[in-house]
Amino acid sequence: MDIHEYQAKEMLKRFGVSTPRGGIAYSPEQAVYRCSELSGDKWVVKAQIHSGARGKAGGVRICATEEEVADAAQWMLGRRLVTHQTGPQGKLVNRLYIEEATSIAQEIYLGFVMDRKLERVVVVASAQGGMEIEEISANEPDSLIRSVVDPAVGMQNFQAREIAFQLGLDPTLIPAAVKTIIGCYRLMSETDANMVEINPLVVTKSNEIVALDAKLAFDDNALFRHPDISELRDKSQEDPRETYAGDRGLNYIGLDGKIGCIVNGAGLAMATLDMIKMAGGEPANFLDVGGGASPERVLMSFKAVLNDRNVEGILVNIFAGINRCDWIAEGVIRAVKELDLQMPLVVRLSGTNVEEGRKLLADSGLNITTASSLAEAAEKVVGEWKAAQMKEAS
Ligand code: GDP
Ligand code: MN
Numbered sequence: 001m002d003i004h005e006y007q008a009k010e011m012l013k014r015f016g017v018s019t020p021r022g023g024i025a026y027s028p029e030q031a032v033y034r035c036s037e038l039s040g041d042k043w044v045v046k047a048q049i050h051s052g053a054r055g056k057a058g059g060v061r062i063c064a065t066e067e068e069v070a071d072a073a074q075w076m077l078g079r080r081l082v083t084h085q086t087g088p089q090g091k092l093v094n095r096l097y098i099e100e101a102t103s104i105a106q107e108i109y110l111g112f113v114m115d116r117k118l119e120r121v122v123v124v125a126s127a128q129g130g131m132e133i134e135e136i137s138a139n140e141p142d143s144l145i146r147s148v149v150d151p152a153v154g155m156q157n158f159q160a161r162e163i164a165f166q167l168g169l170d171p172t173l174i175p176a177a178v179k180t181i182i183g184c185y186r187l188m189s190e191t192d193a194n195m196v197e198i199n200p201l202v203v204t205k206s207n208e209i210v211a212l213d214a215k216l217a218f219d220d221n222a223l224f225r226h227p228d229i230s231e232l233r234d235k236s237q238e239d240p241r242e243t244y245a246g247d248r249g250l251n252y253i254g255l256d257g258k259i260g261c262i263v264n265g266a267g268l269a270m271a272t273l274d275m276i277k278m279a280g281g282e283p284a285n286f287l288d289v290g291g292g293a294s295p296e297r298v299l300m301s302f303k304a305v306l307n308d309r310n311v312e313g314i315l316v317n318i319f320a321g322i323n324r325c326d327w328i329a330e331g332v333i334r335a336v337k338e339l340d341l342q343m344p345l346v347v348r349l350s351g352t353n354v355e356e357g358r359k360l361l362a363d364s365g366l367n368i369t370t371a372s373s374l375a376e377a378a379e380k381v382v383g384e385w386k387a388a389q390m391k392e393a394s
Pocket of ligand 2: 052053130
């Protein structure tokens, strides 16, 4: 789960990391009021969306007058901001963060990620911050500092100092840099975050170290331990298809294709996506219905898949161990009837009660194609989908 920049900064502050003073605003009037509260003569208006690269998209504006602040706020609020991380549909801006502007002497990149291969937290830092880490590693791979944290002891002072020195920071800044690095690491481990990214971490003209931007992502499976963080969830920033499915307890991930998938087991679901691609189609989603899926759960899965308006064909692939093919078939039949399904539907059943399941489908009199292997099912659904496309075109 992601949270907004201002929420991330609030948390960082609690762990001893310096951030600029700021306040939240939901309207241009509130934005201007925040400026008077902050005083000073320069402010930054920042769109709060779950995405980086807002600057290039117009979502970060430095303003020198209250009129400019009001104009920037007016422009951003209610807009779907499109960055290269949001996809073409963009993300809705419904709140702003107004900050006192900072005079920047140097921009640094500081990131903490989980390295799955090493099973360790890895710190990535670069003295050339400000831009995307992908750009930095492509253009100046040697400028990247990497440091692996031993989970048995956590981030140590000497290790943080080493990173600070490698960044080439002035010796007077080392204590503040160490405090920042240790603070980020403690936040990461104590809150079960799986990413902490400060880009840029800046050295100000008055020689201070300040986190100018902040991005935090948390491990969904650990959120039950952090009710205060769970409350920060902002559904307006999520893929609505995933919110819909997630609220119904389904394990669903939205993709860009046309073929909806209902599968049991995460591994089989991944294999199904591959087979659809190999057959020349594009999957619209990953969906694992889980073991022991009742007819109601199958019906619910159909609703979640069809909630994506791009779906033009559906593949149901069940290898029943704990599941029962007759229950699945019952759910499929209910879905076709209740949802008045008109698009190509291919069902592959295998395993427990497969004969009963196949008989139910055959006796239903509904337009359902069956297949006995996964490869056959993938080819059939893509074939039928293409045929339907041709028919529509002619
Ligand atoms: P992002 O584009 O979503 O990563 O948003 P950031 O918060 O990182 O802001 C983008 C860029 O705007 C930063 O890299 C800075 O160069 C600039 N910026 C943001 N806040 C300030 C500020 O207070 N003062 C100055 N001079 N530049 C700022
Ligand atoms: Mn940034």
